[in-house]
Amino acid sequence: xxxxxxxxxxxxxxxxxxxxxxxxxxxxxxxxxxxxxxxxxxxxxxxxxxxxxxxxxxxxxxxxxxxxxxxxxxxxxxxxxxxxxxxxxxxxxxxxxxxxxxxxxxxxxxxxxxxxxxxxxxxxxxxxxxxxxxxxxxxxxxxxxxxxxxxxxxxxxxxxxxxxxxxxxxxxxxxxxxxxxxxxxxxxxxxxxxxxxxxxxxxxxxxxxxxxxxxxxxxxxxxxxxxxxxxxxxxxxxxxxxxxxxxxxxxxxxxxxxxxxxxxxxxxxxxxxxxxxxx
Ligand SMILES: [Fe+2]
Ligand SMILES: [Fe+2]
Numbered sequence: 001x002x003x004x005x006x007x008x009x010x011x012x013x014x015x016x017x018x019x020x021x022x023x024x025x026x027x028x029x030x031x032x033x034x035x036x037x038x039x040x041x042x043x044x045x046x047x048x049x050x051x052x053x054x055x056x057x058x059x060x061x062x063x064x065x066x067x068x069x070x071x072x073x074x075x076x077x078x079x080x081x082x083x084x085x086x087x088x089x090x091x092x093x094x095x096x097x098x099x100x101x102x103x104x105x106x107x108x109x110x111x112x113x114x115x116x117x118x119x120x121x122x123x124x125x126x127x128x129x130x131x132x133x134x135x136x137x138x139x140x141x142x143x144x145x146x147x148x149x150x151x152x153x154x155x156x157x158x159x160x161x162x163x164x165x166x167x168x169x170x171x172x173x174x175x176x177x178x179x180x181x182x183x184x185x186x187x188x189x190x191x192x193x194x195x196x197x198x199x200x201x202x203x204x205x206x207x208x209x210x211x212x213x214x215x216x217x218x219x220x221x222x223x224x225x226x227x228x229x230x231x232x233x234x235x236x237x238x239x240x241x242x243x244x245x246x247x248x249x250x251x252x253x254x255x256x257x258x259x260x261x262x263x264x265x266x267x268x269x270x271x272x273x274x275x276x277x278x279x
Contacts, residue, residue, distance in 0.1 A: 014087070023088065023090065024088060024090040024091065024190065024191065024194075026190045027088075027090035027091055027093075027094055027187070027190055027191060028090055030094050030183060030186055030187060030190065031090065031093045031094045031097065033183065034094060034097035034098070034101070034183055035097065037179060037180070037183070038097075038100070039104070039176055040104070041104045041105075041107045041108040041111070041176070042107070044176060045108065045169070045172050045173060045176065046169070046172070047111060047115070047169075049168060049169050051115065051116065051167055051169060051170075052166065052167045052168070053116070053165075053167050053170075056231070057231075057232060058116045058117050059116075059117045060228040060231050060232055061116055061117075061161075061165070061170065061228070061232060062113050062116040062117035062118060062119075062120060063120045063225070063228050064157075064161075064225045064228050064229060064232075064234075065109060065112065065113055065116070066113060066119050066120040066121075066122070067122065067123065067126050067221065067224070067225060068109060068154060068157070068158075069106070069109040069110065069113060069119060070122045070126055070127075070130055071126075071130065071150055071154055072102055072105040072106045072109055072177075073106050074130040074133060074134055074146070074150075075098075075102040075105070075146060075150070075151070075184075076099065076102035076103055076105075076106055077134050078133060078134060078142050078146045079095050079098040079099045079102055079146075080099050081134075081139075081142065082095045082139055082142055082143065083095045083096050083099060085139040086139050086143075086191075086195070088191070088194070091187070091191045094183075094187050094191075095187070098180075098183075098184060098187070101180040101183075101184075104180075105177050105180065108173050108176065108177060109173070109177075112169070112170070112173050115169070123221065123224040124224075125217050125220040125221040125224060126221045126224065128217060129150075129214065129217040129218060129221055130150075132145075132213075132214070132217075133145045133146055133150070133214075136210070138203065138206075138207070139195070140192070140195040140196060140199055140203075140207065140259075141207050141210055143187075143188055143191070143192055143195065144188070144192065144207065144210075144211060144259075144260070145210070145211075145214050146184075147184050147185060147187055147188035147192075148185065148188045148192070148247065148250060148260075149211075149214055149215070149218055149247070150218070151181050151184045151185050151188075152185050152243050152246055152247055152250065153218055153222060153239075153240070153243045154181055155178060155181050155182065155185065155243070155246075156239040156240070156242045156243040156246065157222070157225075157236065157239050157243075158174045158177065158178045158181070159178070159239065159242075160229075160234050160235060160236060160238065160239035161174055161232075161234055162174050162175065162178070163234075164232060164233045164234045164235075165232065165234070185250060188250070189250050189253050189254055192254060193254050193255040193256045196256050196257075196258045196259050196260070197256055197258060199258070199259055203259075204258060204259035205259075207259045207260075208259060208260075208261055211260070211261035212261060215261065215269070219240065219269075219272075219273060219276070222236055222239075222240050223276050226276070237273050237274055237276065240273045241270045241273050241274065244269060244270050244273070245270070
């Protein structure tokens with residue numbers, strides 16, 4: 001008997017563990033919402049409509065949205081890594097929906113970029129930041145980096161683009177994608193506290209340092225798009241400032257902020273973003 005007990009692996013015990021009902025009722029609701037909202041990027045969007053942008057606008061927008069495209073690809077990889085590594089089934093079900101959602105976002109941006117111009121290579125900071133997120137082993141850190149940082153920045157960048165660009169096709173793609181991205185930041189708010197509470201102290205300190213690095217890289221990644229955004233009348237600096245403020249609002253909704261970066265005088269970071277926009 002004892003011999004068999006010892007052979008039970010972590011994967012096996014997780015697989016046959018009894019599911020405790022209603023541990024995360026809000027995640028169950030989010031899972032239902034994700035399934036209700038499913039859309040098909042091939043048929044939901046009218047890909048035959050003509051673009052209304054000038055050639056210069058198309059190239060600039062393609063450079064900006066190429067950053068997003070790589071972000072979507074990273075999100076697809078990270079959501080699938082998280083399905084296999086988070087400990088709770090309710091979160092795994094939401095993440096399984098996210099895998100499909102990010103796959104659609106990758107597909108939608110790929111089509112849009114080719115219609116606009118082409119897929120441009122990633123900037124130095126986009127490459128460093130996204131690779132670091134994929135290569136980080138700790139699932140809690142992946143959720144903080146992708147869901148709380150990148151998804152939030154992307155949401156605000158999409159809003160800024162939607163407010164300034166009149167093109168119907170571009171707006172349609174951004175609207176569909178943004179609807180999903182809101183669910184991804186919601187997952188972070190609803191699920192991260194339970195993971196953060198279980199994080200050993202040395203991991204919490206490590207996570208803190210990681211976020212300082214990601215904040216720095218995220219600001220520089222957005223800054224790479226400033227010039228093209230300005231030419232398109234899109235205020236990316238303002239979008240970055242709004243994202244920082246929203247980041248703090250999301251933290252306030254969470255039951256614990258253990259291990260989460262608390263930038264001393266974060267208004268200074270917001271000022272810094274504004275100064276970078278001018279320079
Ligand atoms: Fe996405
Ligand atoms: Fe997402």
